[in-house]
Structures are given as C-alpha cells and as structure tokens.
Amino acid sequence: MSKTNTIAxxxxxxxxxxxxxxxxxxxxxxxxxxxxxxVFLFFAVLLRDQxxxxxxxxxxxxxxxxxxxxIAVGMTYVIACAEIDLSVGSVAGLSSxxxxxxxxxxxxxxxxxxxxxxxxxxxxxxxxxxxLLGIPSFLVTLGxxxxxxxxxxxxxxxxxxxxxxxxxxxLFGSGNFGPVPGLVVWSAIFxxxxxxxxxxxxxxxxxxxxxxxxxxxEFTGINTKRIKFQVLLISGMAASVAGMLYAGxxxxxxFQWGAGDELSAIAAVILGGTSxxxxxxSIIGTLFGALLIGxxxxxxxxxxxxxxxxxxxxxxxxxxxxxLARKK
Amino acid sequence: MNTADNVVEMRSISKSFNGVPVLKDVSFDVRKxxxxxxxxxxxxxxxTLMKILQGVYQADAGEILIGGxxxxxxxxxxxxAAGIGxxxxxxxxxxxxxxxQNIFLAAExxxxxxxxxxxxxxxxxxxxxxxxxxxxDPRAGVARLGTAxxxxxxxxxxxxxxxxxxxxxxxxASLARHESEALFELIDRLKQRGISIIYxxxxxxxxxxxxxxxTILRDGRHLLTAPLTDVTPxxxxxxxxxxxxxxxxxxxxxxxxxxxxAPLLEVRGLTAGHRVRDVSFTLRPGEILGLAxxxxxxxxxxxxxxxxxxxxxxxxxxxxxxxxxxxxxxxAINAGVALIPEDRRAQGLVLEHSVQDNLLLPLLGQIQRGxxxxxxxxxxxxxxxxKRFAVKVAHPHRPVRLLSGGNQQKVVIAKWLGxxxxxxxxxxxTAGVDIGTKSEILDMIRELANAGKAVIVISSEYPELLAVSxxxxxxKDGSIxxxxxxxxxxxxxxxxxxxxxx
Numbered sequence: 001m002s003k004t005n006t007i008a009x010x011x012x013x014x015x016x017x018x019x020x021x022x023x024x025x026x027x028x029x030x031x032x033x034x035x036x037x038x039v040f041l042f043f044a045v046l047l048r049d050q051x052x053x054x055x056x057x058x059x060x061x062x063x064x065x066x067x068x069x070x071i072a073v074g075m076t077y078v079i080a081c082a083e084i085d086l087s088v089g090s091v092a093g094l095s096s097x098x099x100x101x102x103x104x105x106x107x108x109x110x111x112x113x114x115x116x117x118x119x120x121x122x123x124x125x126x127x128x129x130x131x132l133l134g135i136p137s138f139l140v141t142l143g144x145x146x147x148x149x150x151x152x153x154x155x156x157x158x159x160x161x162x163x164x165x166x167x168x169x170x171l172f173g174s175g176n177f178g179p180v181p182g183l184v185v186w187s188a189i190f191x192x193x194x195x196x197x198x199x200x201x202x203x204x205x206x207x208x209x210x211x212x213x214x215x216x217x218e219f220t221g222i223n224t225k226r227i228k229f230q231v232l233l234i235s236g237m238a239a240s241v242a243g244m245l246y247a248g249x250x251x252x253x254x255f256q257w258g259a260g261d262e263l264s265a266i267a268a269v270i271l272g273g274t275s276x277x278x279x280x281x282s283i284i285g286t287l288f289g290a291l292l293i294g295x296x297x298x299x300x301x302x303x304x305x306x307x308x309x310x311x312x313x314x315x316x317x318x319x320x321x322x323x324l325a326r327k328k
Numbered sequence: 329m330n331t332a333d334n335v336v337e338m339r340s341i342s343k344s345f346n347g348v349p350v351l352k353d354v355s356f357d358v359r360k361x362x363x364x365x366x367x368x369x370x371x372x373x374x375x376t377l378m379k380i381l382q383g384v385y386q387a388d389a390g391e392i393l394i395g396g397x398x399x400x401x402x403x404x405x406x407x408x409a410a411g412i413g414x415x416x417x418x419x420x421x422x423x424x425x426x427x428x429q430n431i432f433l434a435a436e437x438x439x440x441x442x443x444x445x446x447x448x449x450x451x452x453x454x455x456x457x458x459x460x461x462x463x464x465d466p467r468a469g470v471a472r473l474g475t476a477x478x479x480x481x482x483x484x485x486x487x488x489x490x491x492x493x494x495x496x497x498x499x500x501a502s503l504a505r506h507e508s509e510a511l512f513e514l515i516d517r518l519k520q521r522g523i524s525i526i527y528x529x530x531x532x533x534x535x536x537x538x539x540x541x542x543t544i545l546r547d548g549r550h551l552l553t554a555p556l557t558d559v560t561p562x563x564x565x566x567x568x569x570x571x572x573x574x575x576x577x578x579x580x581x582x583x584x585x586x587x588x589x590a591p592l593l594e595v596r597g598l599t600a601g602h603r604v605r606d607v608s609f610t611l612r613p614g615e616i617l618g619l620a621x622x623x624x625x626x627x628x629x630x631x632x633x634x635x636x637x638x639x640x641x642x643x644x645x646x647x648x649x650x651x652x653x654x655x656x657x658x659x660a661i662n663a664g665v666a667l668i669p670e671d672r673r674a675q676g677l678v679l680e681h682s683v684q685d686n687l688l689l690p691l692l693g694q695i696q697r698g699x700x701x702x703x704x705x706x707x708x709x710x711x712x713x714x715k716r717f718a719v720k721v722a723h724p725h726r727p728v729r730l731l732s733g734g735n736q737q738k739v740v741i742a743k744w745l746g747x748x749x750x751x752x753x754x755x756x757x758t759a760g761v762d763i764g765t766k767s768e769i770l771d772m773i774r775e776l777a778n779a780g781k782a783v784i785v786i787s788s789e790y791p792e793l794l795a796v797s798x799x800x801x802x803x804k805d806g807s808i809x810x811x812x813x814x815x816x817x818x819x820x821x822x823x824x825x826x827x828x829x830x
Binding site: 196200201202205206208209212213215216217218219220221222223279280 | 635637656657658660661667669674675676677678679680681685688689690692693696699700701703743
C-alpha cells in the first residue's frame, strides 16, 4: 500500500531509529514535490516584481491547469495499467463541440449528456479494441486521436460553436463556487476521487496488479481484459469532462480545444511518479505534475519568454525532472 | 598445488552491500578442464561470487587471477575478454533474432565495407555447433525453438567468444530428463576440450554425475572445497543447510483414508487446450495426487485447464459432486480451486510490488469495508500469513523481488492459501528453491492434505514427487497412461520408466 500512497507517511509497527528511516526513505519518489517547491521558490524570487505571488496569479495557475489535471487523473489509471491513451486531447475537443451543439439545440442537460456520451463512446471503443482484439493501446488511441478531432472538425465545418447558456458556463469553468473558482473545485473532485479509488479500492489494486504483471494478475483471478477496458473508459470519460471545462471556460465548443493535451497529461503523470511501465501510480503526484507544468508555463510567460522559448525551457525541465525521479 | 593449472583463481574475496557483508574472505579456484560444482543455500553468496567473476559487481577486497596472472575484471566486457562465459538461468537471448544472430550479437562478423556478414555468422555458428556435436540450425528463429535449444545457443554464444570457463546456473531447471542427459554429455565433451565449468545446482544427482570438485558456501563464507569422491551427499546437504536433515525426501505414510468419503474432485473425459486429451480421474479430500510425465506430457496444461486458463473443449469437472464450469481463473477460485503456477516470477507475483500487496491480491474481498479497503485489516491479514508460512521478510512493504527464491515461493503459496481453497494444485512448487525451504514446502503440502484439502502436485523431480504423493498419475501425450498407488511404486526408477511409457 505504501508503494502507491505517496501522501501518507509510512507508519510502521516496528520501532525503528531515525537513521534507518532516513536510509530507507526513497527520495526519488518525492522528487516531484521537491521539484515543485524549488521551481516555485525560484519564480517567487525571480518574478516577485511581475506579480507571480499575487493571489490572482496563483489562482490563475490552478485554473489553467485544471483541464490537464482532470485528463491526467484518468491518464494515471491508464499508465499505471501499462497502457497509454493518446486520444484524450481530441476527445476533449470533440466533447466540447458536441456539448455546445446539443446545448444550443436541446438545452442544458442534453448538452452535458452529449459531452459525457463522447467519452463513453470513444472510451468504450478504445477499451474494446485493446482488451478484446488485443491491439496495442498506443495504436488504437493514435488512430482515435485522428478520428475524434476529424469528426469534431467535420460536424462543425471548422467553425466555433458558441455557448450562450450562462448556467453551463458558470458550472463548467467560468464561474466560482463560493469564493473558489469552479475549475479548482472540478480538479479537486477528480483528484480526490481518483486518489481514493486508486489507493483504497479493490479496483485500484487490480489496476496496479494488471500493470505490474498482467500474467500474475490473471493467474490471481483478475479479469485483466475488463480492467484494461475500464481504465480506457475512465480516461475517455475524464477527457470528455475536460472538454466541457474548456467549453465552459471559453464559452464555446471548438475542435482545437485540447489539442496536444495528451502530451501534457502524460508528462504530468510521469513527473508525478507513475511508472511508464505500469504497476505504480500516484494521483497526488499527478496533480503536482500538472501543477508543475502550469507553474512553469505561467512563470515563463511572466518572465517575458516568447512561446518558442517557453517550449524549449519546458521540455528541458520535464526531461530533468524525469531523469532525477527515475529508478537506479 | 600448482597455481598455473588454475584457469581462474579468486583469492580472499569480500563484498558487502549497504554495509551488509555478503561474502567474507572467500577463495575459489577452477582448474583447466574441470567441472567445479558450487553449492550453498539461498543467500549463501553463490550468485554474488559469480557476479564478481563476471564483472557485474566489483569485490571490496581480494583479487582475481586468470591463468595465473592478476586480472582486473571491472565490467562484463572485461570478463568476456578474460574468457569467462555465462549460461544464464534466465536466458539472455533475443527471441526475435535467429540463432546465429544471437550468437554473434554485438560481435557480428563484418564483411568488407563494414556491413554485417550474415553468411559468415551462420557458417561460424555451424562450426561451433559441430564442435559441440549438437544439431542446431543457426538460421532458425530463437522464438520458435524449445528451451533446450535456447540453452545450447547460450553455450554456443559463450564458446564463440572463446570462453575458457563457463558458468552454468541451474542449467537443467527447465529441461526434461532426456534433455538434461544430452546437456551432461555435452558438458563431458567440453571438459575434454579443456573447457572448465562452474556448475551451480541444487540437484545432488547432477553434481555427482558431473563435477570433479565441489565448493560449498555458507552464509557468505567458504565452508569446504573437496573432490566429490571425498564427500557424501549427506555431508553436502549438511553443509548447505547447516544441520542434518534426515529423510526429508522420504515418503511418510499418512492416514489419507481418514477423510474418506465422496470424491472432492471428479474429472471426466477432459479434453482441453492443445495437449490434454480425454483425462479422467478422481481426487478425495486429504489425498495428495502426484502428476508425473515428461516435459510436454500435458501436466501443466491439465493444471491450467482445471484453473480455467485453457479452454475446456469437452468433458466435465465435478467438485463435491456438482458440475462446475471453469471458464476463467475467477470461476475456478470461486469453485474452491487454487493454482500455484509453474513460473512464480512471471505468473505468481507482481515482483515490483510489496510482499503485502502480493499476499493480499487474491484476498481483497476479505479486507473490504464498504467500497473501500481496510488498511489495518490488510496489514493484520498479511502479517498473519507471513507468520503462518514462516516467510523470512525484512519488511512487508519492501518489493517481493528482494526476497530469495524460496521465500518468494512461500509468498505465492501463502497468497493462495489465504483464499482457503478446497483443491490446491501446485506446479513445480520447489523449482529453484534451496533444500531447506524445499522440505518446508513439502511439509506444508502434507499438512494441507491432513487438514482435508485435496492436493495435486506436479514435479519434474521424482524423489520429491514420491516423497509427498499418495498416488501418482503418469501422463504421456496429454493422456493418463498409468494410475499408481504410492505403495506400488518401488522407487524413482520405476516412475522414470513409467513416464517414458515403457
């Protein structure tokens, strides 16, 4: 359990002295938190005159990373299960478009249902192809990446679909719940449920076991095909919610929303300490991975770097962090 | 003794990991053209010593002499250059390449212009195989060949690099009897060519068959080196386990009739997978049934069919008189069947996960409270299993990978017995396990049967099979050819002959 639970300190029954505790502490597992603090302090000092530490800017970071966080929570399950989902960005785009179109046609609830249906359908297709036909998820979701974004562009004729429903926009991203921005609430809900399910339920354990050694999991009576189907379905659903958050925040549905998010989400998951080879996963780590990426984006913008420079620095930081976090 | 005869001499080697000494002042030498057995319990330091010789680890103290001259072996490349070859226990071949490509991997013969000369590679591979006097097609894809051929390819790979010393770690672990015999003959031939072999094995008969001398390590120390003519098997076992084990492999009559009554398991005309054909037998509570047969006789496949992994094509399985459908492991588990699989690392354990997580994996239902898992209950359950099965574990949260083979196997057994199955199938339960743990596992099997469980044991080691079984089924080509009560089996040879179908 302690392997997967990176927040709670390991509490061990046997009395142990501080030295052995320190020696056994695997600091690589915490590199994301250390990295987060270091980068945060670095920007806080360097950009103190640019308003980096202002409450507004900090909330902005949360707001901007919310969609990536939601996608990355689903992605954590997929990667911990030793699969990959490259279609999430396109699913978000398709979901934003379908939500917007159904909303203007039939109203609020059908709009939301249409968005969720995108995740349900795409996630199920991905899951079925991977688990029943045994096609590698990399290929299935690579194909789906193209299909989803193509469908989104096709049915909208590349035109943005405005969303005029204030209720929807308030609920999905533009508004606040009390003093807290709605997007922050959304990511908190996903992170909380995601962490509890992964660490504290039978399903979560079975996902980790399937990712850690599929054959042993199967011999233990775990239906690994069902588990693979379920993680891809979860990922699709999370991506479709992220698509609605894009739609609410930007008050429109557009096929470009979410483009490239699969890469940011994968980076967040890996930065957070989830093994790319499966078997280990940390949702809290994923949250901090996403926040670190958001932090870097925000800091680099405030520092006045143009977007080409931002990409170079961001890429370098990600490689550095993963290099530090890797196992010996 | 003339040290010049020694192709390899390791003097006063010491090695510690994180301050824990693993080897203490160990000396070891190998003469030209000799088979030198290296024995010791799990954790005695055999593999560390060999890894130092191969350049995987560096000794903290001591020196290595190759051909009488001090040699610095700091990497695997150094060891290869010094003529040390390794036949890996887990084979180090690339399945997608051909035999010849594997033999010359990273040492490919080049044609003019710097491109790989595949034809030369095939030709030279053929030469190596003909020197070994074995028939292997260098052009064959490794993936399509059986285990025995993998091993021959490994040996050829080492020989092609001019190895003078071959290290073989449990080379017969995955071979059938006749394949092992072929390997022994090959070892004899290599010996005659002046090639020295360091032979690591838990199997006493092989050591006596092959080795000239034996070195025993215990707890990281050198215990003895002696010609095999001077040591008795009892002395070797005693040296390995540190105490006398008497009759650990002898059959103990148990009162298995005590649980008489309706059969617990009834198999009628079972045909499954691509090996099991029309198999029928019954199993009563308290009975231990041994499955004997050569590799490929369908023993493992029968176990897989009973555990719902291989598809049942025809026939029926009854448990407690009721017909059951075994379509998946989950259904088999629900019907009260548990399988300790053949390959504990690939099928039994999630190696990177903790001991506790592995133990609890089939038992998650037991520690659930509402939708969530109860951490305290899980800890309690896993520590009670660790205690009950005497698993030696430093910390239940450390990866199971760090345990010795014997303790890993105990974890697999413990994990399954936690589900309290009625029918327990053990496939090669003592493969690669040291002799002390082996007798513990055999005792465990007897106890389970005494408690009224029906047990099926599959083993290629007949002494072990004879030690526990009340009855032995002999399989050949997927069918049962003999069903022999233990009392009618005179000895291992009788069973050997039966398995050969004589």
